[in-house]
Amino acid sequence: MTALLEVSDLSKAYPVGRRGLFRRRTMQALAGVSLSIAPGEVLGLVGESGSGKSTIGKAVLRLIEPETGSIRFDGRDLRALSTEELRAARKDMQIIFQDPYASLDPRKTVRAALAEALDTHGLHTGQRRTPRLNELVQMVGLSPQALDRRPHEFSGGQRQRIGIARALAVEPRFIVADEAVSALDVSIQAQILNLLADLRARTGISILFISHDLSVVRFISDRVMVLYLGRVMELGPADRIHFAPRHPYTAALVSAEPSLAPRQARIRLTGEIPSPMNPPSGCVFRTRCPYALPECAQAVPALRPAGEGQLTACIRDDILS
């Protein structure tokens, strides 16, 4: 099976604070991240705030420009495309946002927002426009009456559905869902998760599902990637990552997850997340890792196979087995 999206060695640094006359401080948001997503696959991306999840999501869509790395979508190098070609290519890749209140233009009716999406790529013009719009809102569980209302007339969950409809309007093959259910209440979150799962089953769309909630990611994703300070810590099948993590950071995340079941001993992390402006040498996790050894400071650990189908960026093999 060839990958739909193939990203390798993605890096991105943001300038921070004032730009001094001589020095220009930067914050390394991503460092050498590689990933691939197969057609119809859901790849989950978890990590704490500031770990670079959204940066990946936007960089693979080229909504922000990464410093290095290649992004191949369906075999084409996205970074080599001209502005015009890129705009045409956007038809195949869409994004759903976190904040249901900021993601819709308050001045546009649902119809206008969806029509704009179709117009941009000249889809379903003329006669076929209305049936398509009706179909779209129904696909996300709203009634056609919703078309002529404005965002403020909808609840958060309904807005999120509209955001999904807008993304689906151009029939993309790939969607980035950036914390798409994080701002929602539990009951609504479940509705949206089910909706995404159904869409995937029905249309075979690929999804990059970004969330800080491990159990949500476990439920929806086929594979999960764990990020820390802009670097990949672990990658593997969702259930394996959740039930048998091989990286100390993943293990700590899983054990910190609040759960109804009685909790196993929590892995305590010491200290705080270091500043991305000067990350620790070697393994970036070492300042908080309960298993850190002096060697951990020497070189950045490469991803290596571990457990069943996992890849971990930890040099130690004698823990967590």
Next chain:
Amino acid sequence: MSLSLPKPMRLPSLILLALVMTLVFGPMIMSADPISISVKDRMALPSWSHWLGQDEFGRDRLARVLYGGRVSLTVAFLASVIACVVGTLFGLIGAYFRGPFEFVTMRLSDVVLCFPPILLALLVVTLFGPGVTTLVAVLSVLYFPAFARIAFSEALRVAALDFVEAARALGAAPRRIVLRTVLPNILGPISVQFSLTAAASITIESGLSFLGLGVVPPAPSWGQMIRGARAFMNQDPTGILVPCAALTLTIWSINFFCDRLRDTLDPKHGESAGKDEIAKARADAAAAAAGPAQILDADVVAQVKDLRLALPRPEGPLALIDGVTLTLRQNECTALVGESGSGKSLTSLALMGLLPSAIRPAGGRILIHRKTGGTVDLATLGERETEDLRGNDVAMIFQEPMTSLNPIHRIGAQMIEAIRAHKAISAEEARARAVELLDLVGIPEAGRRIDSYPHELSGGMRQRVMIAMALSGEPKLMIADEPTTALDVTIQAEIVELLQRLRQEYAAGMSLLFISHNLGIVAEIADQIAVMYAGEVVEQGPAAEVLATPHHPYTRALLDSMPSAHEDLHSSRGDRLAAIAGTPARPEARPSGCAFRDRCPQARPCCAESRPELYPTGTRAARCFFAPGADQPQEREAGA
């Protein structure tokens, strides 16, 4: 047309419209000529042919006022339009291309803003001589930077919003995004600036004309009329009063329009008071009459009895909290859970006497067992007594550690003031105590960190500071409103652990009211649980029992919809979460009968008829006709 205007805009629009009409069309239907001189009628009093009399040259004053206004308005309008178009363009270009464009836009406006407006105008007048064209040119140059700035910062703000990102992700062309998505969303602030500019332009134009450096005579202008009449104000006060009144009225109506426009576009700007609680606490006479406060059990720290809170509206009060009863015991953690808007925060704020001023108590009592012994009813306390109680008997931690500390004071100062609010000790002693508390909540190097400003600490650290501050009064009840929601999972687990540890080791016996929407955290920390829905408690009881065997369909549905409670399910295997249909009932659209009825999978026709009560069974209770304690077994049978 005016019908589609928002109500507050109607009056100012009408006034402005009338004014503009008068000045534009007035001169057309006037017969008098503003410049024909009639020396024998100098300063003549009002008459039939000259309604406002004649000026120092015997010219018709009404005609001069109307024509002068027309000139002023034309100058102001032209200048504002030019400044607006040019400035907005500059701002948008700066915001869109950033880099050098941004630099030029911003610096240009910085420089222009360095010159007091009138002076800049005078500089130009020196070079080109007075006149209407000069005026328009000067005023546009003066005011375009303001537009550029506003357009720039607003465009940046809007461009950062997700819907603009979404338009980019769709592949819309940049020009289209700027014109169709960004521009419409910044028109509000720009139109406010437009009216401000129009008013300011009139002021400057008339000022220059008053100095004899604006509109050139014989063309009439208000400034000039005042200048001319000044010399004769003793004999002929009308001469100054008329143009002064015209000028003031014009500027006022534009300002009035502008104020209302601003309030309409940005409700935050106007009288949005009522979201906060700085209003004075006042003892409620009715509550005092209800009799002495009493708590029977010795281990009860606080009790909320049948609390009702409402939002007054013209069409009648809107019930937000509808009969909530809670008993908070010593050494117990009670969790208040529910979805957004279910009334968790309001209930807890009521316990602190911290209700937003827009919200009115509509019944019920809040009894608190004081540290000094004795029970008080919160509603009967005066301002002083309430202040004594807060932080001392009841303390609170809030959801947003980022905004809950004052950014301009060091955390030490904020802690010391909390400590000294309830204990008469010296600043040094208070500081030592603060260091001790910071150390206790796990802040490394507390002695040094105490001198940090909040922005120098991470979110988790700030929340620890908040906890330390809450502990400083050694309260018997601590309320934590979603204290971990804004934090990362690992930090969240640490804070929950810290709260647990403090309760067990440090503040033994302290009661904790823990508010959360996350049942997982609740399962870890809570002894008792109260589930809220639409302003009511729908189920309560010991946490472990409620979570294991929920009696209320809502509690059950909440548990079912949590992915973390179903680790065996996976979407790729075709599993779906048991989601509850619909959305939580909003206070203004609460179903009759049972509030959960429109989403409840077990609903029966009888659920619409009357409101279920909280039916008790043993230590538990549920607000459902088919709960174990309810007396409708046959119906329940039928529903099963």
Next chain:
Amino acid sequence: MTSYVLRRLTTALVMLWVVGTIVFSVLLIVPGDPAELLLTTGGADASTDAVENLRKKMGLDRPVAEQYVSFLADTARFDFGDSLIDGTPISETIALRLPRTLELIAVSMVVALALAIPAGTYAGLNAGKRFDRAASAVNALFTSIPGFVSGTLFIYLFAQVLRILPAGGYVAFAQDPWMHVQMLILPTVTVALHLMTIIFRMTRASVLEMRAHDWVRTGIAKGLRRRQVVRRHILRNALGPVITVVGLQLGILLGSTVLVEFVYNWPGLSGFLVSSVQQRDYPSVRAVILTVAAIFIAINFLVEVAYSLLDPRIRLT
């Protein structure tokens, strides 16, 4: 902190230089010959001799670069050249008149601050209540009255009808202190009224904004007295935006007192400026404007430093 002040200081100096350059180059970018332009009044052409004369006087016959350098050097020494009208050194005139203008502004500012800040705070804390509505309505009215209008009306009322105050003029304090004060009253009230409307509005808005912040709720929850919460968690925070506006207004005032001074015959910078403009004495106008802009920039610099003392976060940017 030091680095912040140094950065601001650099910015201020750069601004000063830019402003000087602009004022200098305005003459170069106007279409046609500046000397001719300045001498043309009402379409009448000036004689070639007069134009030549003026060119020489203003140094316009020298190469631009040379003009620019000597302009900057002279300006840095506060040497603005001589007036085209009567040949007196401009800097002397400014040194004589500027203090009178500053006196008027300073006294008005003190009066305005003393009244508007408490009123604005009270209105902000009690937004929507009776005092606030009344004060805001009065404020809206006064905002709409330009200074020269209120000045003219005050003269009519207090000097002509009631005859309790002089209609204008100026006597040095050393000469007749009592008269000096009497003559100061009306101009001060006029300027202060205008300032008050702005400070009141800003204080009220700032208090209204600050009181809705979460930390105010924290303060109340700690059990602080209401007075303490208002002082430490609302007013202290509201002060930053207010002093920024006050600083900006001080600068703008330097300009708009021109009108008030003119109304009351107060012999500050204004009389000089207005007559210079009327007689198109460009060097004098340029000197006044440069002086005012320099004061403006200096005030802004001080305001920024003061703000950074009030709010530690500012120093980061």
